[in-house]
Amino acid sequence: MNKQSTSTLIIAVLLIIIAALSRVILYPYNFSPIIGMAIFAGAVIKDKRLAFALPVLAMFLSDVIFEVSGIADGFWGWGQLVGYGILALITIIAFSMKKINVFSVAGYSIGSSLLFFFLSNSAFFIFDNPIYHTYTQDFNGYLATLAGGLPFLKTGIVADLVYSTVLFGTYFLVQHFAFSKKAVA
Numbered sequence: 001m002n003k004q005s006t007s008t009l010i011i012a013v014l015l016i017i018i019a020a021l022s023r024v025i026l027y028p029y030n031f032s033p034i035i036g037m038a039i040f041a042g043a044v045i046k047d048k049r050l051a052f053a054l055p056v057l058a059m060f061l062s063d064v065i066f067e068v069s070g071i072a073d074g075f076w077g078w079g080q081l082v083g084y085g086i087l088a089l090i091t092i093i094a095f096s097m098k099k100i101n102v103f104s105v106a107g108y109s110i111g112s113s114l115l116f117f118f119l120s121n122s123a124f125f126i127f128d129n130p131i132y133h134t135y136t137q138d139f140n141g142y143l144a145t146l147a148g149g150l151p152f153l154k155t156g157i158v159a160d161l162v163y164s165t166v167l168f169g170t171y172f173l174v175q176h177f178a179f180s181k182k183a184v185a
Helices: 006-025 034-044 048-069 078-094 102-132 139-178
Strands: none
Touching: 006 034, 006 048, 006 139, 034 048, 034 078, 034 102, 034 139, 048 078, 078 102, 102 139
């Protein structure tokens, strides 16, 4: 396994922390960095335990900030735990990104957005809907759950593409310009 330099790891960690803070700042607009963070961590951070820990910890800390500040419910139900699991799954999927380029980042981002949409809405229907009684507990209710999530999907795809682009792009630019051999000379 290739060892990652300390400087590139610090850059990756800082980018994830900044993205996590933006989740709180941009909360009312549902413009979340979570999926972009998971893809970035899975593809860039060589230490797999750290790749899992950073996005999950960032999501947890932003949830704590939501809860403590009263901006929103930081902890709201069993489906949220599934969300943490989906985040870990997206990180695992990103481990398979062999070549980091515009097409693979965009493909992983859109694919992860769709995966998160289906799994998170299914989790809401299975775990939280019986508590909140938002939709009927049948197939039509499940379809209504998915339909109810469609406005979030549009924003989610855009946010995931933006954050993936910013995270990977910033990482590449810093790597290329700040740490290249030419920059040192």
